[in-house]
Amino acid sequence: MSEEIKTDRAPVSQRAHKVSAGINGDALGAKVTVQIDGNEIKVPLGTTILEAANELGIRIPTLCNHADLCVAGVCRICVVEIEGSRTLQASCAYPITQPIKVKTHSQKVRQARRHILDLLLSKHYGECYACFRNNNCELQALAKEYGVDFFRFGHPSKPFYEVDRSSYSVIRDMNKCILCRRCVRTCIDLQEVGVLDVENRGYQSKVVTYMDKLLGSVVCINCGQCINRCPTGALRANDPTDEVWAAIDDPKKHVVIQTAPSPRAAIGECFGLEPGKALTFELNTALRQCGFDKVFDTNFSADLTIIEEGTELLLRLFKNLVKGDHSQPLPQFTSCSPGWVKYIEHFYPELLPHMSSAKSPQQMFGAVIKTYYAKKQGIDPKDIVTVALMPCSAKKFECNRPEMCDSGYKDIDYGLTTREMAQMISEAGIDLPNLPKSDFDDPFGTATGSGIIFGATGGVMEAAIRSVIELVCGIRIEKLFEHARVMPVRGFEGVRYAELALPQIGPVPDLLKGLVKDWEWIKGATLKVGVCHGTANAKKVLDDIKAGGQFSQCHFIEFMACPGGCLGGGGQPIPTSPEIRAARARAIYSEDESYQIRKSHENPAVVELYQKFLTDGPCGHISHKLLHTHYLSRGKYIA
Amino acid sequence: MKTPSDRNSMTFASITPNEGLKIAVEKGRMGVLGELSESGLKGRGGAGFPTSVKWNLAAAAHDTKKYVVCNADEGEPGTFKDRFILAEFADLMFEGMTIGGFTIGAAEGIVYLRGEYTYLRGHLETVLEQRRKAKLLGKNILGKKGFNFDIRIQMGAGAYVCGEETALIESLEGQRGEPRNRPPFPVDTGFMGHPTIVNNVETFAWVASIIVKGGKWFKHIGTEKSTGLKLFSISGDVERPGVYEFPMGITVDQLLREVGGEGAKAVQIGGASGHCVHQKDFSRKIAYEDIPTGGSVIVFGRQRDMLAVAKNFLEFFVEESCGQCTPCRIGNEKLLEGVELLEKGCCSMKYLRELCSLGETMQIASKCGLGQSSPNAFLSIVKHFQDEIMGRTAIE
């Protein structure tokens, strides 16, 4: 399951950097022999020297190159010597079209790399031991690899730029920027948001926002994909760990944390484990050792989201298809990815009526904790501090949205990323991978497999389909899909479309009796759904809807701002690559199958919540007040 | 002795207008390519790539769209011969472009005109309009069915790097003018991804001339590897600065005599990115195989401070680097800082050696010709004028 990188969505300038069929057209499709450091290998025409070297197991250092991004060839650290060529060539950008002989560490090459490193260091302000990327910095690693022991061309003693801390999510410290432009390519090409670009020439070149405005006031969607791809510490998430520690240390505060599936599937990477090993239950132990009073599972509110969002979908279908009321149009869009929410608010505000009004699982949980849970436990909600462990930088912005206070308090006080949590755990001296396992706390302890798979692209849709089919058709999902694996919506393809004929209708379950009489009106219907991840793909889907294409006929579409879904979120461990994301997805899907209960509507804690608290049912008055929200038409023109 | 910028003494003035285009259409594409190959014409923009090879590649490329681009960005310090051609022989240049379109099978030509030459635009548009009226541009040119070609002018905005052909194409496409990775080359993936020939103003004018006078004629002038005639922009400490036509292979000495620059202590050949030639090497030839040039010759008299010369050039590159790649963006800054240390007399021999070695890295590791040639002047000045630039005392 590897994620395909489509370079045809790259900007024209980068697209032209692809190998073209014109070169040596006759031999197209053929293989060509290349000799690297004396080792021969046959590669398909157009393979880059870097790729060929990787295949041979020869390491060439890189900085501006990234597996998710189109070629830049700007840092020049990957230069190699080609026999017969006067100049060195950037191996990441040089397509092999004829037999060549390459040297990857000749004297010229080593000298050039040392110079390039020294030049970068002469402009890189900051001390490694006071940087969040210490030990995880590509520049630092190269300095070590090349034995840099003094600054040949000097080292800045003063910062050049003020650090931009204006955003709730992303902090930019241009003093550490080495102008590799990965963030620019991430933002323009991978995400097609286009907040960042290079301004000026020569020594004045700088990565800037529009008019060099603060990041907090431009159209940044907070997805943090740029953070995940920055080789140095120039980009990082806004880190509230000090405040979280302070709350833990305050005996008056009751500090609860919810953990989302994606960080659990990835946090091991911060402790040296291979990607793809979930540490869900070890993490519970660690969090208690850190001092959190309660550890809850975000899956609970993910299940809640499915019930609310799924009910909203059924109501929308009824309104649109039976009543002819199009005030809440189809298709309904998911709303749990806060990066996606801000994206549509900026770039397609006219399509906001399609958005489900359901809050994200993070925010639903906060609202429930500071109302239902507070009352149940007899704790004054003002003394409760809600922390959310999320794979996401946009969640930090989301919990600070002014409307997210429906409990009467800030629903979620702090959002922590996977990286920040790992930092807290290591600060506490806890050896996470080797801890004993322990369970989540009650009363939200029971989780289902449906909540888990929210972490992967297609997961929300799969969870919704599992519940909608069972609630409407009255049959078990396993009858339609082996092991409840709704394969048509899985995978890593950027945009996916699936149709699902409802095989029959069943009786209306108790949960929904207040809303519909029967399912006659939906009998024989075919559910049409879409899934996309990464805002570049969201853009494709939205444009298709506006043009009246295939996706305008859908009933329900899942949107995730980050490539791969939450497991590829901007708060996840660095580095990221298609392979790493695929490994995290495997961890998530196998965790799904390890659960007894696999469907949201069967979660006993959720059922109990509707019986005892949200007594007028899904999408009822209480749930509307606490679990639903509204959006802002921001537009893309900023003051 | 020649007179500077004397239009009528130049070969271009002797060419019958549009004779070349007629002959080209008669000879056919292969005929034109054969003639160019025979002539040995190499690009007059500086890099000296054989024009026939470039055109052959573009002609052989399969695509429904192809482009002919004229590089009139002339940004190299000390170069102004293209301006002279644009003002005096625009017709000939357009004719060369039209022959290019005919040869490679392009229907559109674009002149990328340097921003500072905006004042020439009106004149160029008038010439283009006349050519359209005379059916030398447009549909079925010279009555040849299917020979369609027209030319438009697009303005540059003043960045030197946009003279580099791939940066020029980026700029034409509306992007930031930054050089691309090569390969692929423009003949294969050029403007809008289509095969494109980018040639210098002067190259196009010579193409038209060669088609009229024959490749043999051109080949017999100059040296074996650098054939034909070339325009030179002469400036600096000379009696008669201006534009001259000389055969390739002329020695520096001969050239200085012609322009009244005897007694110079050094000559910068090839503009800021070229080489600084010491007096003792004035017997060397100006030719691709010896001292290559795009035509800029800046003469330094006895009184000139060579360190100031190096500083001036480096200041230019620090500003004009596109900022994309590390060696050029930061390297030029470091060289300039080094010159400032030399000015103050506090650059150690060790550090100077380090800077020279950095310069060599820049020459081979930079992404484009700008970074690759930016240390040239510095390196040759350090090499030839070490006594002059070392051991200074700080001027307070």
Ligand SMILES: Cc1cc2nc3c(=O)[nH]c(=O)nc-3n(C[C@H](O)[C@H](O)[C@H](O)COP(=O)(O)O)c2cc1C
């Ligand atoms: C930094 C840089 C600036 C250049 N500027 C020009 C220029 O102003 N005019 C020009 O004709 N060629 C310039 N060139 C050379 C072009 O890249 C290209 O080689 C030339 O246009 C090809 O035409 P020719 O083969 O006819 O010389 C420049 C090259 C570099 C690296």
Ligand code: SF4
């Ligand atoms: S060598 Fe200089 S001008 Fe050329 S790509 Fe690099 S930074 Fe830009």
